[in-house]
Amino acid sequence: MLGMIPLLFPVRVFSIFAHNTNSYFTHGVASGDPTIDAVIIWTRVNAATSGACNVEWQVANDAAFQNIVKKGSVTTSQDSDYTVKVDATGLDSNQVYYYRFIYNETSSDIGVCKTLPVSLSNPVQIAVISCNNYEDGYFTSFRHIADNPEIDYVFHLGDYIYEYGTGQYCNQEFLDESNRLNDPMHELISLEDYRKRYALYRKDKELQKAHRTKAFICIWDDHELANNAYFGGAKNHQSNEGSWSDRSAAAVQAYFEWMPVRAKSTSEMIRSIKIGKDANFFFLEERLDGRDKQLLSNDPAKFSSQRKMISKKQFDHLSERLKTSDARWNFLVNQVMFTGYKSKKEEKAKEEDWWTGYPYQRDQLIEVFENLKNPPIILTGDHHQSHVLELNSTDASDSKKLIAWEFLTPSITSKNDDRLTTEQIAKKSKLLYKLNPHMLYNDIAAHGYFILNVNKKEVKISYKFNEDILLRNGKEKQGADFKIDNSNNLKKNV
Numbered sequence: 001m002l003g004m005i006p007l008l009f010p011v012r013v014f015s016i017f018a019h020n021t022n023s024y025f026t027h028g029v030a031s032g033d034p035t036i037d038a039v040i041i042w043t044r045v046n047a048a049t050s051g052a053c054n055v056e057w058q059v060a061n062d063a064a065f066q067n068i069v070k071k072g073s074v075t076t077s078q079d080s081d082y083t084v085k086v087d088a089t090g091l092d093s094n095q096v097y098y099y100r101f102i103y104n105e106t107s108s109d110i111g112v113c114k115t116l117p118v119s120l121s122n123p124v125q126i127a128v129i130s131c132n133n134y135e136d137g138y139f140t141s142f143r144h145i146a147d148n149p150e151i152d153y154v155f156h157l158g159d160y161i162y163e164y165g166t167g168q169y170c171n172q173e174f175l176d177e178s179n180r181l182n183d184p185m186h187e188l189i190s191l192e193d194y195r196k197r198y199a200l201y202r203k204d205k206e207l208q209k210a211h212r213t214k215a216f217i218c219i220w221d222d223h224e225l226a227n228n229a230y231f232g233g234a235k236n237h238q239s240n241e242g243s244w245s246d247r248s249a250a251a252v253q254a255y256f257e258w259m260p261v262r263a264k265s266t267s268e269m270i271r272s273i274k275i276g277k278d279a280n281f282f283f284l285e286e287r288l289d290g291r292d293k294q295l296l297s298n299d300p301a302k303f304s305s306q307r308k309m310i311s312k313k314q315f316d317h318l319s320e321r322l323k324t325s326d327a328r329w330n331f332l333v334n335q336v337m338f339t340g341y342k343s344k345k346e347e348k349a350k351e352e353d354w355w356t357g358y359p360y361q362r363d364q365l366i367e368v369f370e371n372l373k374n375p376p377i378i379l380t381g382d383h384h385q386s387h388v389l390e391l392n393s394t395d396a397s398d399s400k401k402l403i404a405w406e407f408l409t410p411s412i413t414s415k416n417d418d419r420l421t422t423e424q425i426a427k428k429s430k431l432l433y434k435l436n437p438h439m440l441y442n443d444i445a446a447h448g449y450f451i452l453n454v455n456k457k458e459v460k461i462s463y464k465f466n467e468d469i470l471l472r473n474g475k476e477k478q479g480a481d482f483k484i485d486n487s488n489n490l491k492k493n494v
Contacts, residue, residue: 029041032218053075099112221381230292384411411447451464
């Protein structure tokens with residue numbers, strides 16, 4: 001029977017508004033992958049034992065836990081790095097819930113989450129984020145997200161951790177001043193390495209607060225594995241680092257242990273969310289599902305019809321779902337840039353990690369877009385910069401036909417052009433507009449995220465930037481705003 005369920009033992013409890021400082025739950029709590037009737041809740045127990053631990057969990061309608069609607073217990077051990085993950089089911093749609101864990105008569109932080117609505121009778125607001133590198137700056141934008149009561153959910157588009165050793169990929173001046181060092185200090189190779197890096201990130205108070213207050217829906221990109229990862233290897237994986245299959249398996253295991261995702265395999269990371277006939281969100285996997293090795297941008301072999309970014313199975317599934325979608329708004333939640341742009345008049349050859357490096361399959365997907373009733377909206381991470389791009393038809397007779405929009409979210413901290421002078425930034429930004437008529441907006445040096453606001457008849461995108469990632473208490477400033485109306489007209493600063 002649901003309702004008020006009394007505790008059978010005294011529990012030391014903590015406020016939802018204050019961070020829990022007890023020694024058992026030092027990595028906080030998190031929720032993720034909400035549906036209309038379920039949500040994943042997560043924690044880790046810092047237990048002084050090498051054996052198994054029994055952990056209680058509770059979900060309630062109120063922060064005081066006077067009305068507990070779900071509860072249970074779960075066993076964890078060193079086999080899962082003492083992480084705890086529960087799929088709390090049987091919940092109501094579009095409902096705020098409070099959750100906590102109890103170990104040794106001590107409560108964790110109280111987390112807050114929200115199940116999905118069955119329709120967009122009211123708009124949903126989603127923070128779209130990616131690329132938080134520990135040694136590049138403070139994670140203040142996570143606190144800005146946590147403190148915004150209008151944000152319902154968070155989409156994390158990957159590069160949640162970085163695999164590099166200390167000083168290999170960082171802002172060296174910041175590193176010297178802050179002593180904010182990676183753990184372990186060497187490059188991640190083994191399961192223990194990846195676990196330690198997640199443990200480090202999840203002790204960050206700003207990141208903890210975001211996880212404690214918002215449900216995350218996550219996809220991975222390459223740095224959860226190694227830079228420029230693909231199915232059979234990675235640019236940042238060398239032969240003296242062991243087998244790629246062992247390393248990638250270790251990385252994936254640690255990800256599933258530490259992240260609040262329902263998936264238990266790479267194929268299950270390919271998923272979708274449907275909110276009635278209003279919105280469809282398709283979450284892609286572009287690293288381990290079938291991606292071929294990246295080639296140089298001037299290599300004619302990249303045009304081969306055999307090369308793929310995603311497996312044929314994933315492509316066929318996405319294509320069919322887009323073609324048969326009855327939703328007004330269709331979103332691709334995507335790791336790497338799809339549309340592409342020119343950055344200078346004569347580009348040097350470089351390893352092409354974007355969709356543009358897989359032109360045959362990209363063109364196939366563009367053909368799908370061209371035949372849809374309404375242009376889809378691509379939400380993209382990885383790039384570290386803010387860009388809004390129009391994707392127009394490849395048909396020469398109809399070259400001005402809009403077939404998709406792409407919104408690139410900036411990094412939380414990872415390097416972009418923030419180390420250029422103000423004059424250099426302005427000059428480069430101006431050149432980008434000149435070279436790319438389809439580029440509606442760029443900010444190449446700001447860090448932060450954007451808020452996606454979706455309702456039945458319009459979509460709004462609002463960029464939010466951190467004034468200074470090198471300051472612990474950097475404030476938030478407003479970036480550009482965009483609106484797409486029901487007639488597929490896009491307006492800026494509305």
